[in-house]
Amino acid sequence: MWNLRCGRGLAIVLGAVLAAGFAPTVGAQAVRAEIVYDANQLTPEQFQRLPDGAVIVARGKRFTAAELRARARRNTEAFRTGMATVKLPERPDTDALRARFLQDQKNKLNAANARVRAQFAPHHMNKVAAATPTPPSGPAVPEITEIVGTVRPGAALYIKGKNFGYGGDVLLKGLPQGIVPLPLDTNNYLFPWLSDGVAVVVPEITGINDTAASIQVNVTNGLGSMQKPVTFWAADVIVFNVDVALLSCSQDATENRCDNSHGSFFGLHTENTLIEADALGCDKWAFTLHNGWTVYSSSYFQGGLYGEAGSTFHPAVGSMHYEWQVCWRVPGAGPYSGNFARYGGHLDIIGHLGVPW
Numbered sequence: 001m002w003n004l005r006c007g008r009g010l011a012i013v014l015g016a017v018l019a020a021g022f023a024p025t026v027g028a029q030a031v032r033a034e035i036v037y038d039a040n041q042l043t044p045e046q047f048q049r050l051p052d053g054a055v056i057v058a059r060g061k062r063f064t065a066a067e068l069r070a071r072a073r074r075n076t077e078a079f080r081t082g083m084a085t086v087k088l089p090e091r092p093d094t095d096a097l098r099a100r101f102l103q104d105q106k107n108k109l110n111a112a113n114a115r116v117r118a119q120f121a122p123h124h125m126n127k128v129a130a131a132t133p134t135p136p137s138g139p140a141v142p143e144i145t146e147i148v149g150t151v152r153p154g155a156a157l158y159i160k161g162k163n164f165g166y167g168g169d170v171l172l173k174g175l176p177q178g179i180v181p182l183p184l185d186t187n188n189y190l191f192p193w194l195s196d197g198v199a200v201v202v203p204e205i206t207g208i209n210d211t212a213a214s215i216q217v218n219v220t221n222g223l224g225s226m227q228k229p230v231t232f233w234a235a236d237v238i239v240f241n242v243d244v245a246l247l248s249c250s251q252d253a254t255e256n257r258c259d260n261s262h263g264s265f266f267g268l269h270t271e272n273t274l275i276e277a278d279a280l281g282c283d284k285w286a287f288t289l290h291n292g293w294t295v296y297s298s299s300y301f302q303g304g305l306y307g308e309a310g311s312t313f314h315p316a317v318g319s320m321h322y323e324w325q326v327c328w329r330v331p332g333a334g335p336y337s338g339n340f341a342r343y344g345g346h347l348d349i350i351g352h353l354g355v356p357w
Contacts, residue, residue, distance in 0.1 A: 036062070039274050039335060047274055058274065058335040068274065071336035075272040078338065079255045097297070101238055113156040116149040117188060120158040120199045124189050142168075142217045142225040151213065152233040153205050153353075156185060159198040165219040167193055170200045173227060174213035180205060182215070206354030209292050210234055234352035238296055242287070242347045242357070247323070250281025253330050253340075258283050266344040269307065269330055276332030276339075285313075286323040293351035294318045300345040306331050307341025315347070 037050065039058035050056075052066035140163035148158035151172070159170060172180040184192040185199035192199040198217065211234075214227035241264050249258035253269040254276075260266070267283050289295075295315045302309040309328035316322075328341040351357055 075338035079270050116156045144225050144228040151230045153235045155202045157200050168219040171216045237353040240348045244287040247284035252281040253279035264346045268342045270340040271330045274335045276334035278332050279330040282325045282327040284325045289320040289357050291355045293349050293357035296350040297348045302343040304341040306339045309341045309343040
């Protein structure tokens with residue numbers, strides 16, 4: 001009973017103390033400790049569940065969860081923007097290279113045509129100065145003795161022979177697209193058809209490679225010559241920034257992309273996470289050319305934010321197949337550093353106009 005009475009008395013005393021206003025003083029002395037999270041102990045899922053005001057220590061520095069999430073969004077957006085607007089650095093000599101090549105081709109063709117026309121011109125002048133000749137008494141079989149000039153698109157040809165009469169047509173045969181008439185060189189001669197020679201021009205023929213062919217002269221009386229064997233030489237063209245094949249793209253960084261849809265090849269690897277280690281990898285690429293296409297020139301670049309990339313991209317001029325790798329490294333300096341390695345390259349090839357590679 002005493003004990004009970006004593007216990008009741010203690011309860012009454014404590015109640016009096018609390019009523020007297022001593023409780024706030026006791027509560028003020030019990031300060032709640034700030035909760036600080038160690039980044040190394042957080043899983044990605046735990047980090048995402050933290051409130052924006054949560055304090056996180058990473059690499060000895062304090063951040064709020066909101067600050068780190070803002071970094072993550074910034075880096076992700078930069079990565080997407082960088083890949084969506086990929087434009088390989090233009091080599092300053094690309095346009096000049098293209099212009100020089102086309103001008104060189106044109107100069108060579110013009111020089112060759114001038115030599116051919118210089119041989120035909122004297123015969124043409126004799127035709128213009130001479131009186132109207134007497135037609136032959138009967139049909140004669142035409143004969144091609146020589147073809148002066150190279151059979152290629154845009155080329156002037158001088159078909160030498162006899163019994164060509166006073167008109168007809170000249171046919172290029174043996175091409176995949178069938179028989180191709182060779183138009184008379186009327187832009188340079190009033191009389192391009194002579195009884196012993198005809199001046200013609202090869203039209204623009206595309207979509208085929210160099211191939212064996214033949215030329216035949218048919219005269220207006222219906223007789224045709226024997227076909228004269230020739231080689232058709234296709235027009236050359238350079239194609240710039242040819243897409244290549246991606247064999248593998250390393251995924252060791254937080255965000256990784258290898259792109260071959262913007263011309264040649266391009267890679268971007270970014271570290272963008274809470275706890276970052278150095279990211280390492282090698283991307284593998286290849287190309288194989290067909291139908292006579294070969295490498296004309298190539299180039300490579302690399303850069304980044306603290307990241308670097310090295311390449312074995314050194315295809316030889318004239319090659320048709322090549323495999324290479326780009327090994328890269330991005331240092332981890334998080335949280336959400338945004339460090340990246342970027343690289344890219346050009347492949348320019350030469351082949352025949354209209355022929356797939």
